[in-house]
Structures are given as structure tokens and as C-alpha cells.
Amino acid sequence: MNKMHNYSVNNHPKAKFIFYLVVISGIIASAINKTIQYLLNQKFHLDVKFILSTAIVFSVVYFIFSKWVWKNKIFGEIFKFPNLNGKYEIDGLSLKNPTGAEIPWTGFLTIEQDWNEILIVLTTSTSSSTSLSVQGSIEHIPRNGYQLSYNYKNKPDISESDLYSHEGSCKIMFTKDILSGSAEYYNNGKERPSYGKMKLRRSADDKKNI
Missing domain, CATH: 2.40.128.120 (Quinohemoprotein amine dehydrogenase alpha subunit, domain 2)
Structure with a gap:
């Protein structure tokens, strides 16, 4: 099987995108934790602590972004990032x-x-x-x-x-x-x-x- 390798896109702020994805992941993780904790405590009356780490959410968000989201035409036009597939x-x-x-x-x-x-x-x-x-x-x-x-x-x-x-x-x-x-x-x-x-x-x- 042929192996893919890293590549660069000139003037594309990849580091900033990773930072934004981390921030978004933190917001999502916090919202999920609060929602599930509320359901466990208030709806089901269970004294259980639920914690979903930001790292897990980031892994999912990054995977989705790197495989599909960046291929969107609007994303490519705005950030000059072509989908050459x-x-x-x-x-x-x-x-x-x-x-x-x-x-x-x-x-x-x-x-x-x-x-x-x-x-x-x-x-x-x-x-x-x-x-x-x-x-x-x-x-x-x-x-x-x-x-x-x-x-x-x-x-x-x-x-x-x-x-x-x-x-x-x-x-x-x-x-x-x-x-x-x-x-x-x-x-x-x-x-x-x-x-x-x-x-x-x-x-x-x-x-x-x-």
C-alpha cells in the first residue's frame, strides 16, 4: 500500500486552524458534559460524575475536518486551499x-x-x-x-x-x-x-x- 505524506500550502494558516479546532472542541466538550450531567442528576437522579475530555472531542473534530470539511468549495475559495483529489x-x-x-x-x-x-x-x-x-x-x-x-x-x-x-x-x-x-x-x-x-x-x- 502506498503511503501518503505531509505537504504544505503556502500562506495557509494551518496552525491557527488547529488552535480554533481546539477552542471549538473545548466548547463542544463543555456543552456535552453539562447536558449529560444535568440529565443524570436531574432527570434520572443519579449521583454520577460524567467527564468527556477535550482531547477526545478534538480527535473527532480534527478527523472530520481533515477528511471532509476542508473539501467544501466555499472553504477552498476563502482560504485558497484546493481539493486536488x-x-x-x-x-x-x-x-x-x-x-x-x-x-x-x-x-x-x-x-x-x-x-x-x-x-x-x-x-x-x-x-x-x-x-x-x-x-x-x-x-x-x-x-x-x-x-x-x-x-x-x-x-x-x-x-x-x-x-x-x-x-x-x-x-x-x-x-x-x-x-x-x-x-x-x-x-x-x-x-x-x-x-x-x-x-x-x-x-x-x-x-x-x-
């Missing part, structure tokens, strides 16, 4: 490679993202190798969209005897609606130095998830 079709062009010729290729880019972690996986139709992100960042570019920058590691399938493991970096400029984008990539491995560009478009079956 989905599958994108790729039309790529290798501009420098061992053959010395420009080579067109196609593939898919799949992004799995929550508020705290992300994983970017690239597969091509011409090779069984897979590129997995190891770190990344997102930046809002006014009037243009969002730039996703990430480093990756590529491991070819054992059957690909002519290919070598390599590392690289990629920058993708997504449009405001996150339906398409353009990218540049650089493979910096000694055995396979190359670079190229890509055009991305969200898969038709995936647009409903935006």
Missing part, C-alpha cells in the same frame, strides 16, 4: 531522453489528498513503472490557479530491464476550476536524465467528485 488524463512529451528524439506519451496522474497529507501517483501507458511523490507543496497563484510542486521516486517493474530507478521533480499549474493543467517534469537520475512537459485534464468519470 482525483484522476487526471495526461498527454506528455519527452523533450530530452536517451533516444535524442521528442517522444509523445500518455498516462494518468492520481492524487489522493486530505487536509494534512497527500500522495501523487503517475503511471504511463507505455511502461509498467510508477512514480510516487515523496514531498510536495501547493501555492495559490492569483488570477491563474494553483501550482502543485512535488518530488518523486520512480521504480520500474522488475520486467523493465532497460529502465532504472530514478528521482525527479514536477510542477503542475492547475486552472482555477482544477479541471485541467500544464506541467514540466525533470528526471535527475544519472542513468536516465530527461525532462519534458505534460497537459492534464480531469477524467470525465471523476468530474463529479469536484
